[in-house]
Amino acid sequence: MSEQRVGFAAAAAALIARDLRLALRRSGDTLQPLGFFLVVTALFPLALDPQLSLLRDIAPAALWVGALLSSLLALDLLFREDAQDGTLEQLALCGLPFQGLLLAKTAVHWLLTGLPLVLIAPLAATALGAPYEAMPGILAAVLLGTLALSLIGAVGAGLTMSLKRNGSLLALLVLPLAAPVLIFGARATALAIAGEPLAAPLYLLAAFTVLSATLAPWALAAAVRIGLE
Amino acid sequence: MLKFLAMGGYARYVWPCYVLTAAVVGLNIRWALRSLHSARAAARRRIAAVRAAS
Amino acid sequence: MAWVWFHRFGSPPHFYRLATRLTPWFAWPAALLCLAGLIGGLVLAPPDYQQGDGFRIIYVHAPAAWLSLMVYVVMATSAAVGLIWRMTVAYAVSASCAVIGASFTALALATGMLWGRPMWGTYWEWDPRLTSELLLLFLYLGYLGLRNSIDDVGRADRASAVLAIVGVVNVPIIHYSVIWWNSLHQAPSVMKFGRPTMPAAMLVPLLLMLAGFTAYFVALLLIRARGELLRRERNAHWTAEAAGATATG
Structure with missing residues (x-):
C-alpha cells in the first residue's frame, strides 16, 4: 500500500464517526446517562412538597446536580477500551496532533451525554416549574456547562483509564474541579427562572468553558500518554 | 491562671483548637519520621540482599 | 555556569545530604517562632474588643489555612518541575x-468550625473561606x-x-467562584481576618506563628523528601551510604 497522508480534519472526523458508530451499536449503554438525569431530576419533587414555588427554588440545584452526575457516568469508559486494545497508542504514534484527536474523542462524549442533556433540559425544567420564558437562558447555560463538564471529565478519565480499580476515584477527581460550573450554571438557571438578566453568570460560565477548552487538551494529552506507558 | 484557662468564656472553643493543632503537628512529625525510617529500612534490606547474593 | 546550582540541587545524593544538613536549621527556628507566637498570642495580646478571647483561635487557624494553600502550590510547582525536567x-x-x-486543610476546617460556633452560633456556615x-x-x-491507586x-x-497542575490552575477559580456565589446569597460574614487595623500586639504573634508554621513545613518536607528519594x-550506589548500611557485609 502506498503511503497515504491523511489530514487532521479527516482523521478527527473519521474518529468521531467511528466512536459514534460504536456508541450507537450499544445504544442501551449510551442512553443510560440521559435516563439517569431524568430519574434524578424527577426524584427531587418526590423528596419535597410538590409545590410549584418550592420546585422552582430547587430546580437549578436539581438540574445541575443531575447534569454533573450523569456526565460522570459515561466518563469511565471514554478511554478505557481504546487504551486496552491499543487504539490510543496508534493515535499517539500516528503523527497527527494528539491533543486534537483526544479532543475529538471528548467531543463524542459531549455529543452522547452533553447534547442529549441540552435537548432534554427544557423538559426537565418545565417539570420543575420553570416558565417558558426561562428556556433560552437555561439552554445556553446547559450548553456551556456540559461542554466544560466534558472537558474536565476527559482529563479525569485520562488519568484513571489504566487503573484496574478506580471505583469512585474518578468522581472524587472531577467533581471538585467542576464546582465553578455548578455555581455559575445554577445561578444562571435561577436567574432565568426568576426572569432576571442572567448575563453575569453566563459570561463567567463561558469564560470557564473557554479556559477549559484551551487548557484541558494539554493536560489530557499528558495524562493519556502517562497512562499508555 | 484559672482566668487564663477560662479564656474569657471561650475555653470550650479555644483550647480544642490548640489541642487539635498540637495533634496534627505532632502526628505529621511522627508520620514523616516513620516514612523516612521505613524507606531507610527497606533500602538497608535491599542492600543486604544484594551483598548476600554477590 | 548559572545552572550549576540547579543541576546540583537536582542530583539526588546531593539533595539528600543537603536536606539532612538543613533540617535542624528549619526545625529549631520553627519551634522557637511558634513558642514566641504562642506566648504572644495567648498571653500578651489583649482580648479583641468584639470577640473577646475567642479571637485567639486565629493563631492556629490562620497558619493552618496558610499552609493548606501554600503546600498545594509547592506541590504543584515541584510537580511541574518534575514533569518538565x-x-x-x-x-x-x-x-x-x-x-x-491534607492534614492542615482538615485542621483549618476544624478550627474554622470551632471558631464559627461562638461567632456565628453554628459550627458550619457556608462561608466562602470554609467552603473553598x-x-x-x-x-x-x-x-x-x-497516588494510592497507581502501584x-x-x-x-x-x-x-x-x-x-490542573488543580492549582483551578484553586483560584474555585476560590473566587465561591466568593462570588456567597456574596449573592448572604451578607458578608462576621469573621474578618487580617484587618488592617489589627494592633501590633495581635499582629506580631500572628506573623510569628505564620513564619513558624512555614519553617515547620519546610523541615517536615525535607524529612519526607529524603524517604521518598x-x-x-x-x-543507585549512594543509597547504601544514605541508608546507613556500613560496609559490614
Whole structure:
C-alpha cells in the first residue's frame, strides 16, 4: 500500500464517526446517562412538597446536580477500551496532533451525554416549574456547562483509564474541579427562572468553558500518554 | 491562671483548637519520621540482599 | 555556569545530604517562632474588643489555612518541575506534600468550625473561606486517591503531577467562584481576618506563628523528601551510604 497522508480534519472526523458508530451499536449503554438525569431530576419533587414555588427554588440545584452526575457516568469508559486494545497508542504514534484527536474523542462524549442533556433540559425544567420564558437562558447555560463538564471529565478519565480499580476515584477527581460550573450554571438557571438578566453568570460560565477548552487538551494529552506507558 | 484557662468564656472553643493543632503537628512529625525510617529500612534490606547474593 | 546550582540541587545524593544538613536549621527556628507566637498570642495580646478571647483561635487557624494553600502550590510547582525536567528530586518533594497539606486543610476546617460556633452560633456556615477550604480538601483527597491507586512510583508521580497542575490552575477559580456565589446569597460574614487595623500586639504573634508554621513545613518536607528519594533511587550506589548500611557485609 502506498503511503497515504491523511489530514487532521479527516482523521478527527473519521474518529468521531467511528466512536459514534460504536456508541450507537450499544445504544442501551449510551442512553443510560440521559435516563439517569431524568430519574434524578424527577426524584427531587418526590423528596419535597410538590409545590410549584418550592420546585422552582430547587430546580437549578436539581438540574445541575443531575447534569454533573450523569456526565460522570459515561466518563469511565471514554478511554478505557481504546487504551486496552491499543487504539490510543496508534493515535499517539500516528503523527497527527494528539491533543486534537483526544479532543475529538471528548467531543463524542459531549455529543452522547452533553447534547442529549441540552435537548432534554427544557423538559426537565418545565417539570420543575420553570416558565417558558426561562428556556433560552437555561439552554445556553446547559450548553456551556456540559461542554466544560466534558472537558474536565476527559482529563479525569485520562488519568484513571489504566487503573484496574478506580471505583469512585474518578468522581472524587472531577467533581471538585467542576464546582465553578455548578455555581455559575445554577445561578444562571435561577436567574432565568426568576426572569432576571442572567448575563453575569453566563459570561463567567463561558469564560470557564473557554479556559477549559484551551487548557484541558494539554493536560489530557499528558495524562493519556502517562497512562499508555 | 484559672482566668487564663477560662479564656474569657471561650475555653470550650479555644483550647480544642490548640489541642487539635498540637495533634496534627505532632502526628505529621511522627508520620514523616516513620516514612523516612521505613524507606531507610527497606533500602538497608535491599542492600543486604544484594551483598548476600554477590 | 548559572545552572550549576540547579543541576546540583537536582542530583539526588546531593539533595539528600543537603536536606539532612538543613533540617535542624528549619526545625529549631520553627519551634522557637511558634513558642514566641504562642506566648504572644495567648498571653500578651489583649482580648479583641468584639470577640473577646475567642479571637485567639486565629493563631492556629490562620497558619493552618496558610499552609493548606501554600503546600498545594509547592506541590504543584515541584510537580511541574518534575514533569518538565524529569527531575526525581522534584517528584520526591511533590509526593511529600500531599499528606501534610491534607492534614492542615482538615485542621483549618476544624478550627474554622470551632471558631464559627461562638461567632456565628453554628459550627458550619457556608462561608466562602470554609467552603473553598472544603473543596481544597477534596482536591487533596483526589490527589492522594490517585497516588494510592497507581502501584508504580514513576507513573504515580507523573499522573499525580498532571492532576496537581490542573488543580492549582483551578484553586483560584474555585476560590473566587465561591466568593462570588456567597456574596449573592448572604451578607458578608462576621469573621474578618487580617484587618488592617489589627494592633501590633495581635499582629506580631500572628506573623510569628505564620513564619513558624512555614519553617515547620519546610523541615517536615525535607524529612519526607529524603524517604521518598530513597524509594525512587532503588539501585543507585549512594543509597547504601544514605541508608546507613556500613560496609559490614
